[in-house]
Structures are given as structure tokens and as C-alpha cells.
Amino acid sequence: MSFNASDPSGAGGMAGDVATIAAMGAHSLPVVTGIVMRDTHEVFDYHAIDADVIAEQARSILEDVTIAAWKVGFLGSTEGVSTVAEILSDYPDVPLVAYMPNLSWIEEDEQQSYLDAFRELVLPQTEVLVGSHQTLTDFLLPDWDNERPASPREIAVAAGEHGTRYVLVTSVPLPDQFMDNVLAS
Secondary structure, eight states: OEEEEEOTTSSSHHHHHHHHHHHTTOOOOEEEEEEEEEOSSOEEEEEEOOHHHHHHHHHHHHTTOOOSOEEEOOOSSHHHHHHHHHHHHTOTTSOEEEEOOOOTTSOHHHHHHHHHHIIIIIGGGOSEEEEEHHHHHHHHOTTOOOSSOOOHHHHHHHHHTTTOOEEEEEEEEOGGGOEEEEEEO
16 A cells, blocks of 8 residues: 555656556555645645545555555655554554655745654654655754765664664765665665
8 A cells, every 4th residue: 555645747656656566566555645736847836635534545445455565655744644654553564665755845844844743653663764865864864964975874773763674765976976776774
């Protein structure tokens, strides 16, 4: 089951989850948590789905289907984070892959509230956290002021302090403008 926002660009969000899950030979059970207004370059606005509607979408299919894994993306709001975390906690043996998107397009107070809720409620249930190097550094190591970038291992240790076992850090900067993706624990 995947919890994520609708993304009309198809670059990510629910469209990306459905395509990725299908490519792995599995059937996606998509639960929409918000609607993102964007083009291929930037986000203009978004509309969170009411937390009760998120819960009803998920609970109705969970009564009918046994799931093998969770995928969590953008959950729309702090209330959405809380609702999804409660659902996840009812299935502690189902592994969770959580993606932390760049949320710079959200108002600062709302963004901080969302990140705090995600850190407190979702990370302790997360098997694998995925995100870009910069986004995960900002999220997990907000006071990082070292001259060098945080290493994937340092990011993983910070995630581990919240209960997350593994971190897939994307877009890790390398010399000569190369990038890498690193799985760390």
C-alpha cells in the first residue's frame, strides 16, 4: 500500500509509486493524501486530503487485502502524518519504505510541523528512508555546519537515532560534478 500525493507531472507522487511498484511486479494499493499543483519544474500549490478521508481509503482496502509492504511519500499535512502513522502502527510486521521529499515549497511553520511529526511518528516505524542528500541532511542534521557535506553514514546514524534501520541517500555529491546513490545503515 502506498500513501502519497497526486502529482500531475507524473514525475513522482502517486504516479511514480504506482509505476515503480508495478515495475517490481507488485500490485499497488494507492491511497491519495493530497493533490499537488505543479508542472515539470516547480510546485505552485497543494491541497491536503482530510485525514479522515485518508484513513477511510486505507482502512476500506485493508479490510479486504493482505499487504506485503508500505510505501509512504508526501502525506499532505501534519494530520495526514498522524493518521498514516496510526494505520502503520496497526501492522508492525509490515516493512515500511518512507520517502522524504523536498518540502521547500510549503510555508516554513507548516513545513516544520510536518517534519517534526514525520520524525516522531513515522521514522520509528521505517525500515528504509529514501531522500536526496540535501533533503535528508536538512531533515536529520539541521544544525550541520561542517565545511564538508554530511556522509551517507552520518545521515544513516541520525536516522537510526529515530529508529530507522537503513537510509538510501540519493544525489550524493562526488568530485567532478558526479552524483551517487548510497544505501547506508
